[in-house]
Amino acid sequence: MSAPFQPGAGSPTAGLPRWVRWSVYVRSLVLQASWNHQRMQNLGLLFCLLPWLRRRTRDAERDRLFCRRYFEFFNTNPYLAGYVMGGLLRLEQERDGAGGLPRGQAQTFRDSLARALASLGDQLFWLGLRPAVALLGCVLALAAGGAGIVALGSLALLVIVGQLVWRWQAIGRGYAAGYDIVNLLGDARWHRAIGGAKRATLVLAGVLAGWFLKAGWDHAPRTGVTTWISLLVLGGIMVLPTLLRRRWAGEFIILAAAVLGVVLTFALGTKGS
Template sequence: MGRDGSHRAPLDPPSQPRRRVVIGPEPTPAPARPPAPPQPSATSPPHPSAQESAPPAAAPRLRGIDLARVASRSFYIQALFSAERQQGPGFAFALLPVIRRLYSSASERGRALARHMGFFGTHPVLAGYVLGLTARLEERRARGAPIDDAQIEVAKRSLASPLAALGDPLFWVTLRPLAGLAGILGMALLPLANTIGPDLRVLVCPLLALLTYNAVALRFRVVAVPRGYASADEPGKLLRSLRLAELKGFFERVSAFAFGSLAVLTLWPMTESADPAGLGPAHTVSVLAPFALGWIGAAVGLRRWPGRNVELALAAALVALILSTRV
């Protein structure tokens, strides 16, 4: 009952429970667990990122047959000679078996071939040592070694320049004239043919010249590529082991002996048979003069064309022989 005497209805009980008041920070709800990624099936392709991170397969090692193919191609290193790149295209052609062995894709082969198409020059007989060294470096690079283009180029030039400086005096200045002297000396030692017809002794001269030169040059060409491959880490030791300067001195002494023997064999019989009828010294001089003129012409020609030793010696001997038969 109220103050004014009226009756009031009692208050209804709360229909909802009372809210609990919590003093302090509210607890953080636990984060929802992300859904598990779908598992790839056996037939689904791998993710692109997995393909990019996979390490490249190691290149195969070079075989003996690969080095033999490089050695056989080194005979044609000057077939593509040009003034701009000199032996560069021929060097790349000789190294092509190695590139095909080490690299499988066309793009990798193209890049490797382009590395060796630039300027390159050395003695052609000794180029196999540089080819072997380059093959070893290309093999290491293809198998993952940190070797760039500049390192390969520096290694090539560090060996090519000394070989050119040592090879030119040995082969062009010393061995090639010695080969020509050996051919002429062999022809002079053979007896005269008693039969009527062409004198087959003239075939001995070029045959002996070719045999003498290639007996030395072929040995270097055959062993150059494997030795350069085996000595890629020690090019200085490889140069010292070749002993090219000592070999040049030996060939110079042999050339002096051959030239002296040829002079004696050429002039001594003529001094005895030049005047069989007792015509006097004038006739003897007329017989020996063509030979003297021939050798004088050869000496003058060597000063004018120092790289044509064998050709001038053969030309002098031929002119002297023709003039002596007409006197």
């Protein structure tokens, strides 16, 4: 359990000066800029934590040891990295003036938390929200017609502001929790959100599939293909990856579609649109 840093302070983040939090936050937006294959986000994490260190009186030996603690391998989901940073700043703050945080303690906290957050973040953001938002954008672009650009702009604004606010709060929550961040990780809402995002992705993919099939139905007579063949082709292609149990990168999907297009054109003798 982390001892409260400033007993009686009004806010749990009172020990973290606003300017330091702001600097850490701004820097955390480019956490991955120096991503490398050996230590991944190590330099990024150190870059984010330096504003806190710079507010201390200069001590080359202490600075050197601080950098050694965080120059090691580090990798987590960038949207949740604020929890790690906030937590580490809390631990550093508590041991400030007492020789600094022991290297092993920093390593254990950082690595275990980073691993758990990487898994959660990948599930929630990369596999859940990111495809859901991408598909929602496609639905809006198709449904809104001429107002599609305004709709997409509004969606972009919502997503960007939402995640910037999330990241700001993550630093504060990580700092306030300290070692108690484990309780936060066990919150059932994470898993409910992951499930909800994945269901939303599937519904939106279904909406687009339905729109595709309807458009294929309407479009078919112009290409010289019967409507049923058009539906069968589009529907068949949508279940093809499931049947083949293969995952291709999007670029290879386009190349495969080009080959399919040529084959279909010559097989069905279509006239084009």
